[in-house]
Amino acid sequence: MTAPSIRNVSEREARQVAEAAREQDWHKPSFAKELFLGRFRLDLIHPHPTPAVDDVRRGEKFLATLREFCETEIDGARIEREGRIPDETVRGLKELGALGMKIDPKYGGLGLTQVYYNRALALVGSASPAIGALLSAHQSIGVPQPLKLFGTQEQKETFLPRLARTDISAFLLTEPDVGSDPARLATTAVPEGEDYLLDGVKLWTTNGVVADLLVVMARVPASDDKGGITAFVVEADAPGITVENRNAFMGLRGLENGVTRFHRVRVPAANRIGPEGAGLKIALTTLNTGRLSLPAMCAGTGKWCLKIAREWSGAREQWGRPIAKHEAVGGKISFIAATTFALEAVVDLASQMADENRNDIRIEAALAKLYGSEMGWRIADELVQIRGGRGFETADSLAARGERAVPTEQVLRDMRINRIFEGSTEIMHLLIAREAVDAHLSVAGDLIDPDKSLGDKGRAAARAGGFYARWLPKLVAGPGQLPRTYAEFGELAGHLRYVERTSRKLARSTFYAMSRWQGKMETKQGFLGRIVDIGAELFAMSAACVRAEHLRLTGDHGQEAHQLADAFCRQARIRVEELFHRLWSNTDALDRKVVSGVLGGRYTWLEEGVVDPSGDGPWIADATPGPSTEDNARRPFR
Numbered sequence: 001m002t003a004p005s006i007r008n009v010s011e012r013e014a015r016q017v018a019e020a021a022r023e024q025d026w027h028k029p030s031f032a033k034e035l036f037l038g039r040f041r042l043d044l045i046h047p048h049p050t051p052a053v054d055d056v057r058r059g060e061k062f063l064a065t066l067r068e069f070c071e072t073e074i075d076g077a078r079i080e081r082e083g084r085i086p087d088e089t090v091r092g093l094k095e096l097g098a099l100g101m102k103i104d105p106k107y108g109g110l111g112l113t114q115v116y117y118n119r120a121l122a123l124v125g126s127a128s129p130a131i132g133a134l135l136s137a138h139q140s141i142g143v144p145q146p147l148k149l150f151g152t153q154e155q156k157e158t159f160l161p162r163l164a165r166t167d168i169s170a171f172l173l174t175e176p177d178v179g180s181d182p183a184r185l186a187t188t189a190v191p192e193g194e195d196y197l198l199d200g201v202k203l204w205t206t207n208g209v210v211a212d213l214l215v216v217m218a219r220v221p222a223s224d225d226k227g228g229i230t231a232f233v234v235e236a237d238a239p240g241i242t243v244e245n246r247n248a249f250m251g252l253r254g255l256e257n258g259v260t261r262f263h264r265v266r267v268p269a270a271n272r273i274g275p276e277g278a279g280l281k282i283a284l285t286t287l288n289t290g291r292l293s294l295p296a297m298c299a300g301t302g303k304w305c306l307k308i309a310r311e312w313s314g315a316r317e318q319w320g321r322p323i324a325k326h327e328a329v330g331g332k333i334s335f336i337a338a339t340t341f342a343l344e345a346v347v348d349l350a351s352q353m354a355d356e357n358r359n360d361i362r363i364e365a366a367l368a369k370l371y372g373s374e375m376g377w378r379i380a381d382e383l384v385q386i387r388g389g390r391g392f393e394t395a396d397s398l399a400a401r402g403e404r405a406v407p408t409e410q411v412l413r414d415m416r417i418n419r420i421f422e423g424s425t426e427i428m429h430l431l432i433a434r435e436a437v438d439a440h441l442s443v444a445g446d447l448i449d450p451d452k453s454l455g456d457k458g459r460a461a462a463r464a465g466g467f468y469a470r471w472l473p474k475l476v477a478g479p480g481q482l483p484r485t486y487a488e489f490g491e492l493a494g495h496l497r498y499v500e501r502t503s504r505k506l507a508r509s510t511f512y513a514m515s516r517w518q519g520k521m522e523t524k525q526g527f528l529g530r531i532v533d534i535g536a537e538l539f540a541m542s543a544a545c546v547r548a549e550h551l552r553l554t555g556d557h558g559q560e561a562h563q564l565a566d567a568f569c570r571q572a573r574i575r576v577e578e579l580f581h582r583l584w585s586n587t588d589a590l591d592r593k594v595v596s597g598v599l600g601g602r603y604t605w606l607e608e609g610v611v612d613p614s615g616d617g618p619w620i621a622d623a624t625p626g627p628s629t630e631d632n633a634r635r636p637f638r
Contacts, residue, residue, distance in 0.1 A: 023281070027360070028360040031542075032364045035542075036503075040478070040500040049352040050550075051115055055112075059116030062112060063120060065096060080254070099166070100144075109160070114354045115352055129297070130252050134254075134255075137170060137206040142207065150231075150282050163213065168211050169215065170205050172208065180423065185219050186623065196266075198262040199626075201261050202261075205260045208258045209246050215231060229280050230272060230274075230275075230277060231279040232271050243260050243633040244258070261630075291422055294372065295372025296351075298343060298373060298415070305383040312387060329386055334567055335379075338565075345543040367432060370428040380411050443467040444467075444514075480497040480498065480501035481501065492566060495545055506538070513531075513583075524588070547561065
């Protein structure tokens with residue numbers, strides 16, 4: 001039995017598949033969820049949570065060892081030049097235990113907390129972003145995390161010791177015609193006796209070229225209330241698996257990312273993670289904390305950019321002064337410093353909350369990924385501008401003519417993928433917006449659902465009336481309007497009062513939009529994106545203030561932290577006010593008309609006068625199941 005290379009599904013079916021994979025309930029409090037509802041629950045993040053003493057000791061010990069390895073054994077320039085991570089570097093990482101940073105010690109891992117795991121990724125990612133991606137894909141979304149959350153005891157005992165010390169894992173979901181719309185997933189897993197037979201093609205398999213174990217998402221045919229997208233652990237050298245291509249990219253030159261074909265690959269039923277049909281829910285739950293690794297590396301890049309900006313702008317003189325003393329450059333340096341402080345604050349806060357497991361952080365982690373990738377890219381771009389022509393010049397070229405080999409242009413290229421990895425900015429906007437309006441849909445969703453009966457709509461109207469009668473009055477006034485609220489934060493108190501007031505304004509704006517557009521709200525992606533971006537800024541402001549106050553109380557650069565938090569919050573408030581203005585004053589409607597014209601060919605005359613250097617070939621490669629005709633490009637580390 002084979003499947004077509006492309007599954008044609010309706011928009012409604014696609015939405016139903018995505019909705020079914022969501023975690024439907026909220027069993028724990030969520031600071032970010034409350035923020036979008038206009039309730040500023042400072043008590044959920046302040047005082048700033050702190051790690052246990054033993055966790056700190058174990059984490060700091062490993063960071064010291066890892067730092068020495070990064071400084072002496074990782075040659076980032078070589079990895080960039082050759083486009084591969086040397087085997088001996090990976091052997092060294094295995095000997096350090098870096099493959100098992102998040103794996104429980106009883107399975108041979110280091111058992112680091114999320115906080116120290118993320119700090120380790122920031123550190124190693126600064127030495128080589130490709131190695132950071134290798135370790136993150138292995139542990140954040142690869143086999144260890146879904147097994148930790150959903151695996152059987154037998155699966156953990158079988159696979160985790162291998163993954164902690166020797167085996168590299170990869171996560172395989174995307175297909176040539178399947179990105180963020182999993183309803184189109186075409187790879188199949190057909191039951192046959194005690195096994196499943198996998199057929200299909202997976203694209204952009206990070207670590208897939210070198211992996212020993214794979215997490216594969218495949219569709220089990222529906223039968224007797226079973227079936228659906230399901231997760232499997234698959235041995236990468238199993239008969240029928242071919243890595244057909246090692247992909248090459250703008251950045252992350254050492255990334256081991258490929259195209260993997262499955263042809264009648266036999267997988268034991270014992271290797272299925274969770275029940276049939278639970279694959280997407282497993283993937284999304286894994287990402288709740290797995291997404292934090294990416295903003296952690298973005299924060300690490302911000303630290304490096306700040307260091308280079310400080311050293312270069314102090315040494316480079318123009319018109320009789322260091323360029324840092326010129327306001328045009330100084331403003332960029334202030335942005336880099338303040339935003340790096342905020343990015344680290346967001347990651348550390350969300351990570352510590354994940355370790356404590358008292359709060360639901362699904363929105364916080366998503367906001368951290370969204371905000372970290374967007375602001376990290378801006379930081380890298382500003383550094384290129386500060387460096388001028390040298391920012392555009394490669395490190396090798398700089399060294400060849402006698403200057404310091406600073407890989408500024410490489411960092412910009414490497415950072416660009418973060419706005420796409422693990423959910424593009426556009427998809428993150430929609431994902432977070434869906435969670436942000438969950439409370440509204442849970443009480444009033446049936447009112448705008450065309451498939452619901454009049455009785456269902458009547459009951460929904462009653463529920464909605466009760467909910468909004470209690471909720472709306474609370475959005476009128478709050479502690480953010482009282483001049484002495486949050487006084488313990490000193491000069492930062494005003495920023496927290498602003499967050500409280502603005503969260504209520506955000507909730508009022510969301511309610512007004514839902515009342516205005518009702519069922520069409522989901523099509524207003526520009527509006528929803530701005531709502532989410534406002535929430536992200538408010539979350540970052542909150543994290544920055546709480547972290548600064550924590551550092552003041554612990555005597556660790558408290559005054560400097562307050563100054564950075566103050567600068568960040570003032571910058572963020574300007575961005576927030578602009579976003580609020582653009583909620584209602586924008587070109588969204590006109591943009592839709594222009595897009596219609598572009599797709600309809602009305603502006604093809606504008607494309608004249610150039611040549612297209614693109615090659616021939618289809619826009620999307622054929623992914624018809626069947627045996628591979630390509631040489632196997634799999635290259636496990638030795």
